[in-house]
Amino acid sequence: MKGRVHAIVAEFPSAYALYRAAEQVRDKGFRRWDCYSPFPIHHMDDAMGLKKSPIGYVVFLGGLLGAVSAVALQGIPSWLLYPLIVHGKPTNLFTLPAFFPIIFELTVLFSAITTIGCLLVFNQLPRWNHPIFNWDGFRRVTDDAFFLAIEATDPQFSETRTATLLSEIGGTNLTVVREED
Amino acid sequence: MSNEPTPPPAGFRPGELSLAREALVLNNRSFSWVTEKVCGIVEGPAPKWWYVATAASALLALVCFTLIGYLISTGVGVWGLNSPVGWAWDITNFVFWIGIGHAGTLISAILFLTRQRWRTSINRAAEAMTIFAVICAGIFPGIHVGRIWMVWFLAPVPNSNAIWPNFRSPLLWDIFAVSTYFTVSLLFWYTGMVPDLATLRDRATNLWKKRIYGFFALGWRGANRQWRHYEMAYLILAALSTPLVLSVHSIVSFDFATSVIPGWHTTIFPPYFVAGAIFGGFAMVLTLMIPARAIFKMHDLITPRHIDVMCKILLLTGTIVGYAYLMELFVAFYSGNEFERWAFLRNRVADPFIFGPMFGVEPAPYWWAYWAMMLCNVISPQFFWSRKMRNRVIGVWIICMFINCGMWFERFVIIVTSLHRDFLPSSWGMFHPTWVDMWTFIGTFGLFMFLFLLFIKFLPMIAMAEIKGVMPQGDPHHPSADEAEAVHLQEYRG
Numbered sequence: 001m002k003g004r005v006h007a008i009v010a011e012f013p014s015a016y017a018l019y020r021a022a023e024q025v026r027d028k029g030f031r032r033w034d035c036y037s038p039f040p041i042h043h044m045d046d047a048m049g050l051k052k053s054p055i056g057y058v059v060f061l062g063g064l065l066g067a068v069s070a071v072a073l074q075g076i077p078s079w080l081l082y083p084l085i086v087h088g089k090p091t092n093l094f095t096l097p098a099f100f101p102i103i104f105e106l107t108v109l110f111s112a113i114t115t116i117g118c119l120l121v122f123n124q125l126p127r128w129n130h131p132i133f134n135w136d137g138f139r140r141v142t143d144d145a146f147f148l149a150i151e152a153t154d155p156q157f158s159e160t161r162t163a164t165l166l167s168e169i170g171g172t173n174l175t176v177v178r179e180e181d
Numbered sequence: 182m183s184n185e186p187t188p189p190p191a192g193f194r195p196g197e198l199s200l201a202r203e204a205l206v207l208n209n210r211s212f213s214w215v216t217e218k219v220c221g222i223v224e225g226p227a228p229k230w231w232y233v234a235t236a237a238s239a240l241l242a243l244v245c246f247t248l249i250g251y252l253i254s255t256g257v258g259v260w261g262l263n264s265p266v267g268w269a270w271d272i273t274n275f276v277f278w279i280g281i282g283h284a285g286t287l288i289s290a291i292l293f294l295t296r297q298r299w300r301t302s303i304n305r306a307a308e309a310m311t312i313f314a315v316i317c318a319g320i321f322p323g324i325h326v327g328r329i330w331m332v333w334f335l336a337p338v339p340n341s342n343a344i345w346p347n348f349r350s351p352l353l354w355d356i357f358a359v360s361t362y363f364t365v366s367l368l369f370w371y372t373g374m375v376p377d378l379a380t381l382r383d384r385a386t387n388l389w390k391k392r393i394y395g396f397f398a399l400g401w402r403g404a405n406r407q408w409r410h411y412e413m414a415y416l417i418l419a420a421l422s423t424p425l426v427l428s429v430h431s432i433v434s435f436d437f438a439t440s441v442i443p444g445w446h447t448t449i450f451p452p453y454f455v456a457g458a459i460f461g462g463f464a465m466v467l468t469l470m471i472p473a474r475a476i477f478k479m480h481d482l483i484t485p486r487h488i489d490v491m492c493k494i495l496l497l498t499g500t501i502v503g504y505a506y507l508m509e510l511f512v513a514f515y516s517g518n519e520f521e522r523w524a525f526l527r528n529r530v531a532d533p534f535i536f537g538p539m540f541g542v543e544p545a546p547y548w549w550a551y552w553a554m555m556l557c558n559v560i561s562p563q564f565f566w567s568r569k570m571r572n573r574v575i576g577v578w579i580i581c582m583f584i585n586c587g588m589w590f591e592r593f594v595i596i597v598t599s600l601h602r603d604f605l606p607s608s609w610g611m612f613h614p615t616w617v618d619m620w621t622f623i624g625t626f627g628l629f630m631f632l633f634l635l636f637i638k639f640l641p642m643i644a645m646a647e648i649k650g651v652m653p654q655g656d657p658h659h660p661s662a663d664e665a666e667a668v669h670l671q672e673y674r675g
Contacts, residue, residue, distance in 0.1 A: 015656065016658070037408070038212060038403060039649040040646075043658075053409050074348040084344065086349065105354070108361055108425045112368055113364075125399045125401070125407075132402060142216075142382075144216065
């Protein structure tokens with residue numbers, strides 16, 4: 001591998017070991033680093049010092065938009081454009097309960113689509129490639145391997161001292177991953 | 182220090198180990214065993230039976246589509262519909278299939294929110310089943326008037342006279358409910374599959390497989406900064422799907438309950454339909470998973486405990502359904518309404534042997550359908566009170582087949598027996614299905630099986646990432662002895 005250093009990656013033997021290592025890297029004050037695992041590890045966010053994902057707040061807005069769209073979609077034709085009298089029943093605001101099912105369904109639909117949108121935007125996905133895939137050994141991350149990578153853009157990064165730190169906290173198989181040139 | 186054992190978890194008292202719950206994955210399998218097992222099915226050559234089964238189900242699906250073409254080119258007269266019975270097998274099949282779809286979302290959403298971790302080994306296949314069942318269901322409303330070119334009347338757009346559809350009609354609510362349900366189920370299924378598609382991408386040996394799985398894996402890296410948003414998104418989707426799944430069959434039941442037809446005009450319908458849908462859906466999950474488990478030797482992933490728990494859900498929902506049947510009869514009696522009483526006693530319950538003579542009435546024309554439904558849906562799940570029955574896989578499968586039939590009969594009973602005798606005896610009639618009715622329905626099973634067979638061949642049938650998370654070594658707080666020792670050694674050195 002040639003090119004600029006992207007990150008130093010260390011392998012850990014288990015979810016437990018990775019969790020302990022993450023706590024120590026967090027306490028050292030690193031900022032641009034990440035843990036990689038085949039499945040979400042319980043409480044790893046705490047070990048990495050990450051806050052709760054803010055997706056929920058955006059989804060609330062998406063849901064609200066869904067509800068408002070449903071009121072508009074039904075209200076504008078039924079109350080304004082062409083009030084449709086069926087079985088002699090009035091079409092006014094007091095008939096709102098009959099419009100509830102569609103309001104509910106569109107709220108759910110818009111919220112779900114917003115959730116997926118947020119998931120992609122917040123994770124900066126989809127993307128075809130990522131420098132970390134330049135290391136062939138990394139592909140075991142989706143099978144049974146646990147990695148911790150400290151990226152070169154971190155202010156505290158130093159090729160030698162970061163590598164020493166990672167091996168001190170139990171990392172093996174240390175690899176310098178470079179960006180493609 | 183290095184030889185010190187790991188401290189036991191809080192609240193642990195020695196001698197209580199036997200009370201620990203049965204493991205979700207048997208025989209202490211490793212993470213890579215799970216990957217190998219699940220991906221092996223996708224990566225290995227397809228077995229011979231798979232080609233035979235796929236070809237046969239594709240043929241049946243073709244029969245379904247040919248008959249739809251025949252229906253559309255000729256008219257609804259090719260079905261057995263007649264003047265009192267304007268809805269028959271078409272809507273029966275619609276409700277039947279949409280009901281089956283409910284188990285997938287129940288397993289993926291409600292059991293997720295209630296922290297039922299055993300769901301992980303069956304949720305992927307159940308969600309796939311949901312999507313395929315909703316596809317089969319969606320066919321019928323589209324074709325049931327036989328004029329496919331009018332299908333845009335279903336959409337919330339004004340027609341050529343600038344009249345909008347009636348937004349207060351349950352039939353329009355149904356369009357929104359079913360299409361939202363399909364979209365959200367699809368998103369939920371796909372989101373859950375992204376990490377597993379990444380596994381397939383990373384294991385792919387052939388360039389095109391790598392590209393295709395890579396495309397759908399979206400560049401997933403398994404980074405915790407990704408998992409953080411992923412888990413939140415999954416939780417939100419589960420929280421959205423839970424009321425959604427309950428709303429869909431409630432709205433389907435409004436199609437009937439808001440009408441004035443005796444036998445349909447019933448306030449108990451929404452909960453009764455939802456319980457029935459979950460009941461029928463779980464039966465279909467077991468119908469598919471029991472053979473799949475045997476064929477792919479997944480006994481360590483889908484354990485007897487999974488089957489046992491699903492049988493208990495069948496018992497619970499089957500009993501709720503039974504209660505609803507009896508409550509319908511009671512309310513028909515208690516209402517004092519002679520039309521309601523007629524619809525239940527003289528159109529459904531009165532058989533020629535016991536209840537007809539007991540009440541001194543003519544046997545009901547559809548008594549056999551009503552009692553087939555009672556036998557299959559209320560009596561047959563009662564066998565699951567016995568642990569022995571729940572552990573006998575073939576017995577469970579047979580009972581599930583009874584339930585599958587029973588749930589179809591339930592919808593047939595509700596729809597056809599309520600319609601076939603109108604308020605005036607001059608407009609009474611019987612419904613007789615034609616060969617087109619029958620083969621269209623049989624054909625949808627072909628479509629369903631065809632899609633399911635493609636799914637098990639090309640996509641990971643079991644949610645690997647989720648299974649790994651519930652295995653004991655996936656828990657970051659309970660290290661195995663070796664790992665604890667390594668970490669202690671590290672601390673000692675440092």
